[in-house]
Amino acid sequence: MKILFLNGPNLNLLGQREPEVYGRTTLKEIEGMVRARASGLGAEIDFRQTNSEGELVGWIQEAKGRFAVIVLNAAAYTHTSVALRDAIASVGVPTIEIHLSNVHAREEFRHRSLIAGVCTGQISGFGANSYVLALDAAINAIGDKKSA
Secondary structure: OEEEEEEOOOHHHOOOOOHHHHOOOOHHHHHHHHHHHHHHHOOEEEEEEOOOHHHHHHHHHHHOOOOOEEEEEOHHHHHOOHHHHHHHHHHOOOEEEEEOOOHHHOOHHHHOOOOHHHOOEEEEOOOOHHHHHHHHHHHHHHHHHHHO
């Protein structure tokens, strides 16, 4: 099973950007955590980051037929991008929305996700562990899809 992890803007700065909100773990370290867990579960991981909305859209479109699940931390694009929402809706690949922080305990503008309505589910507020939880959710989504 192949799972695509996509990371949006500013996540390349994890570990140094607002550590009181996002923690001190780098994106590279998070990727290592995910890969370590995935190896024991037989999952193949493709892990990517970009600051470009268009590149995220392109990667989502390319996922159809290549990946069983997308795990997406769209970062700030979560709250602004109709383009990401439309891409997720158009490909039909189960997508799990994730966030390091609890977006509902933060500024009001972060409470609304434009992509949530087309995602399978949402995980937020568990720091770097949100990614590991998303991996488990992705594997469960694949299992549920096979048994349906």
